[in-house]
């Protein structure tokens with residue numbers, strides 16, 4: 001019997017009722033139709049699966065392959081990519097062909113189909129910036145529709161799919177990329193690594209290599225060195241006035257520089273049109289955790305889950321950890337940060353519910 005720990009990068013989780021590996025979108029729709037309870041998984045890199053397993057058929061998307069050209073507006077190059085392709089293979093494909101727009105998303109583990117689910121982002125880029133549409137299977141009707149990205153409620157590590165506002169399985173995505181050998185550096189750490197300024201142009205290949213190296217140094221590649229599901233906590237977004245009460249030196253960024261750039265073209269006026277009610281800032285969850293006294297490598301006594309020795313935001317499985325140990329540590333971090341700063345850190349991964357009746 002396949003255990004979810006074999007299908008997830010955090011390496012936790014008990015058995016699934018059954019596993020389906022459909023080779024096509026039609027087979028996937030059929031597998032879902034035939035199952036009374038089902039759960040779709042790509043690379044399992046953003047889930048914490050319960051120790052008792054899931055009382056459902058796990059449907060894997062890995063068989064939904066293919067990258068093909070499609071039409072795109074504004075001189076850009078359109079690609080339609082199957083949900084089961086590895087995300088990083090697509091980034092490598094784009095970089096090799098001189099297509100800009102996703103190079104800073106190099107090295108993010110997982111599948112293409114999951115990329116829009118939490119609007120993957122890193123080093124100043126988000127998939128939302130290149131995403132045109134998804135092909136979405138409606139599990140109830142078995143029908144697949146092309147849904148424009150604008151209808152997916154994409155935000156900071158979220159979407160209508162992740163929030164459960166919309167049901168559906170992503171069968172494929174459409175990206176529009178700019179034909180260019182260079183990309184724009186959108187993040188200070190990346191700029192430092194490249195010896196250039198934020199906003200400057202750099203060759204796509206150089207950006208990709210610098211991002212992969214930064215990720216390696218933080219244990220944020222899925223290479224087995226630090227089993228995790230990436231960042232465990234979101235950077236909290238709080239009211240700017242409230243943030244002024246934090247200790248001096250607390251890093252904060254105006255919210256939505258990237259969202260606002262996408263949502264409000266310059267000729268449409270100031271940013272308050274996008275955020276009419278309040279001015280928010282994004283805080284550093286890593287800074288808050290460290291200031292709450294939790295250092296890299298920290299583990300609760302006797303636990304095999306630990307804060308990554310390389311990255312404060314990641315919880316790693318140091319060998320044989322259970323989901324319970326991972327979640328206990330996550331809760332401990334949340335409580336400490338909440339006691340110290342009055343901020344509730346929200347988890348980034350999807351925490352799958354334990355089956356009914358399990359402890």
Ligand SMILES: Cc1cc2nc3c(=O)[nH]c(=O)nc-3n(C[C@H](O)[C@H](O)[C@H](O)COP(=O)(O)OP(=O)(O)OC[C@H]3O[C@@H](n4cnc5c(N)ncnc54)[C@H](O)[C@@H]3O)c2cc1C
Pocket residue numbers: 009039040041042043044045046047061083108109110111112113114115117118119120121122157161168169170171219220221222228229230231350
């Ligand atoms: C080392 C490491 C580093 C990471 N770094 C980043 C990062 O920099 N930025 C970032 O954004 N994320 C990061 N992540 C998180 C993760 O890689 C992404 O969220 C990725 O998109 C998850 O893809 P997956 O195929 O593994 O999804 P899974 O973990 O298999 O699934 C995640 C969720 O999406 C759902 N889902 C999966 N496929 C589909 C589909 N086809 N249709 C509908 N729903 C689906 C699942 O049911 C589940 O709820 C990191 C993870 C790791 C382990």
